[in-house]
Amino acid sequence: MSAIPLAERMRPTTLEEYIGQSHILGEGTGLRKTISSGNIPSMIFWGPPGVGKTTLAQIIANTVDRPFYSLSAINSGVKDIREIIDKVNSQGLFGGSNAILFIDEIHRFSKSQQDSLLGAVEKGIITLIGATTENPSFEVISALLSRCQVYTLKSHSVEELTELLNRAIEKDAELKKYKVQLKETSALFKISGGDARKMLNGLEMVISQIGGAEVEITDKAVTSVLQQNIARYDKDGEQHYDIISAFIKSIRGSDPNAALYWLARMVEGGEDPKFIARRLIISASEDIGLANPNALMMANAAFDAINKIGWPEGRIVLAQATVYLASSPKGNGSYMAIKKAQAVVQQTGNLPVPLHLRNAPTKLMKDLGYGEDYKYSHDGANNFVNQEFMPDEIVGTNFFDAGSSKKEQEIAQTIKNLWGDKYE
Structure with missing residues (x-):
């Protein structure tokens, strides 16, 4: 076999060879049109490993015939960034202007490292393409994020x-x-x-x-x-995703000992503590939710504490939150409810807001009936007035199905006491 890995040998070099991401690269899509125009803005590709983020950056550079520089945030720093910017500047009109700088795993760059990119991006010296497996809203500084178009890449089917x-x-x-x-x-x-x-x-x-x-x-x-x-x-570190998956599933499965083991694996492996803390916040809502609303408060407090104290003491905070979440009653009623609600929105589109729920800041809007017949809930007994809040087309649609946890059952009973059989 060749010393070059198969994945590298099969790396596509044109959009026609590229497989996947049709939602952003299909004919008529925004990114496809942008590439065809040759006017490439700075952008960030967000998606799981192995979906073609690096490949797409290289294809874009090839397509628009721009100089292409590549850095990995794992082993690069401010010095490397400045060297590339200086090199592009020195070439000036002789082929260096508006080069593309690709930064893999940009979420691993510190604030100061990301700050070092700002001036060159603002002046158009470089066009930045960043790749990240983490939500850029959390990991990319707002000044840089505001100058980039974010594209979400999906897992392959x-x-x-x-x-x-x-x-x-x-x-x-x-x-x-x-x-x-x-x-x-x-x-x-x-x-x-x-x-x-x-x-x-x-x-x-x-x-x-x-x-x-x-x-x-x-x-x-x-x-x-x-x-x-x-x-x-697993030499490239993708096992990182398997371990966080095992960690979250152990919490979901109410096994604090297993969750602590996987937490220890991440601590010993040098995992970013904020990455772990964010997953705890997600788990607190997705897997525990209304069954124990305090779980979200605990997870959020853990995230704040990690930002204040860092390693190594941060591991104690994470352990505390992990045991608390794993030992909490579980419920996914709110998680499933928003999924159902999103599915209805996707199926029904932008249904009109009922007139009585609309805001009426102008006389014309009032004349058209905006806000008319709205009943102020606090005027009713127990601060409740029976009126319709759904669009006509989906009246009575139930999104919240209570699980077996005591708190979710209490919420379901409250809904029934207020609305009777409407949402059954």
Whole structure:
């Protein structure tokens, strides 16, 4: 096998070769039009590992024929940034102007490192393309974020992963030396977690381990080879996502001991404490929610404390919050409710706001009936007046289904006491 990994050999160089992200790259989409125009703004690609963030940045640079510089936030600092900016400045009109600077894992840059980019971005010396697996709203300073267009990249679908596999088998010069048959792909997809880079390199490892002129890819073969080589297979650090997943699922499963183990793994591995704290906040709402509203307060307090004290004492704060959340009663009523409400909005579109709920700041609006017949809830007994708050098309639609927790059952009973059978 080649010393160059399969994923690198199969990296596309044009938009026509690029698989996935049709929601931002399909014909007629904003980013596709932007690339075609050649007028590229600074942007940030946000998405999980192996979905093509780096590749897309390189394709954009190739398409618009701009100088392309690349840094990884893991091993780069202000000095590296300034060297590139100085180099671009020194070239001036001789090809350096408006170069593209790609920064992988930009969320790992400190505030001062991100600040060092601002001047060059504002003056148009460089066009910044950042890649991050973390929500840029949390990790990118507001001054820089306001100057960037954020694009969310999605995990590959099974169909896209299958297309990537077949393309590699059919077109890669090294794999064409074998007669490869894809009998089963479930294990390869599962172990790679939807990460195309991980999947392709895993495929190459399986083929090289099995050997022979004819190779059958089965779930058993994939599991046998990749589980034995998991440390080498995960050398780029993607296991970070597996461990945080195990951590959150242990909390969800009410096992504080398991949650503490996975927390310790992250602490010992040098994980960013704010990353852990943010996941605790999400878990407090998604998995506990109304069953124990104090869980969100605890998680948010842990995040604030981490910002104040950092490592190593921060691990104690995280441990306290972890045990509290894992030991709390669980409920996902509010999480499921917003999912249902979003699904209805997606299906029904922008339904008109009922006239009696509309604001009426002008005489014309009042004449049109805006706000008419609205009943002020505090005028009623127990601060409640029975009136309609939903658009006519979805009157009576129930979003909140109480779980088995005591608090959610109490909320459901309150709704029933107020509204009777309306939301059953």
